[in-house]
Amino acid sequence: MHRIVYLERDSIIAEVRRPDFPHHWAEHAKTLQGEVKERLAGATIAIVNKLRIDAELIAALPALQMVAVAATGANNIDLEACRVRGIVVSNIRGYAAHTVPEHVLAMLLALSRNIFAYRQAVADGSWQRAEQFCFFDYPIRDLHGATLALIGSGNLGSGVARLAAAFGMRVLRSERKDALSVRPGYTLFAEALRQADAVSLHCPLSAETSKLIGESELRSMKPSALLINTARGGLVDESALARALQEGWIAGAGFDVLSVEPPRNGNPLLAPELLALPNFMLTPHIAWASQPAMQALAEQLISNLEAFARGEPQHVLT
Structure with a gap:
């Protein structure tokens, strides 16, 4: 019988049904990193979200057979160590296909x-106090006719592309930064940044x-351009972005992520003078978190467990 331990149950607000195979279920609302080893002792299946599962921890958990990531990103899991041990790592895919693109368009x-x-x-x-019926001290731009560059064109990038097209935007799909050739339908990374009204x-x-995205990339963008990040905070040099916003290298930014979350020890983008800017939006990693999306995540999580128990693992990263 599988022993399933859910370490971060409070990371989603959804009904989580029990799997359809024989099992023992234990869940914890939250778990500190230092508690992971003890709580996973004897577990065959671990459900995690942001907690680190590294090689040292894996070596200390001989019963572990599967790590079910209750998210898409799995950079907190040592995938190579899992692969060597034969541990299946499955993640969640496609659940945020509507909620993240809508957040991006809301920011834009x-x-x-x-x-x-x-x-x-x-x-x-x-x-x-205005002398006429309207007050237009700040420029207003339409999305219609503007150019949007997408860095990453998987499920979420494609969802943003669909909504952007509906607003009449021209969409560029950026090639990888280090690419030596350009795939059909893609644009060189540097050229995409140069042309974009929004990235x-x-x-x-x-x-x-x-x-x-660092200082050189930010300086290469139009001064009127916007930068949106709903992916991972570490994709952007946050100190460089803070300077870009204060010195006007770009027109504005909308972020839903930071390099360390929660940002207990501060972050350049949390400076009061930045948060007071009307052209900078920072939300607390909630672009993915509509109620329908969280329920879809919960269902897929259990589906991943059931597929593994049948001997047909899905959404496998190892």
Whole structure:
């Protein structure tokens, strides 16, 4: 009988049904990193979200057969160590196909139309003191006719492309930064940045993509361009972005992620002067978290467990 231990149950708000095979189920609302080894002792299946499962931990868990990641990103799992041990690692795919693209478009609309600046103008009485019926101190741009560059064109990037096209945007799919040739339908990375009125990131975090967008990339973008990141905080040099926003290298940014979450020890993008800017939006990693999306995640999580128990593992990373 499988022993299943769910280490971070509170990381989703959804009904999580029990698997259809014989098992013992234990769950913890939250788990500290230092508690992982003890709680997984004897477990054959571990369900994790952001906790680290490294080679040392894997070596200390001889019964472990599967790591079920309750998310898409799995950079917190030592996949090679799992592969060597024959441990199956499965992740969640496709569940955020609507919620993340909608968040991206919400950020693009709010920044393009200067919604926060105008909201503040009403709050501080500027409109009330205006000499005419409207108050337009801040530029308003349409998404229609603007160029959107997508860095990463998987399920989420494609979802953003569909919504952007519906708004009349021209969509460029960027080639990988280090690519020596360009696939049909793609644009060189540097050229995509140069042409873009907005850039949206949708690639995984890896050694190759860490700080993919740094000072040189930000300076190569149009001064009127927007940068949206709903993928991983480490894709962007956050100190460089803070300077870009303060010094006007780009027009604005919308972020749903930071390099360390939660940001208990601060972050350049949490500086009060940045959070007060009307052209910078920072949300607490919730682009994925609509209620329908979380329920779809929960269902796929259990489906992954059941497929593994049948001997037909799915969504496998190892």
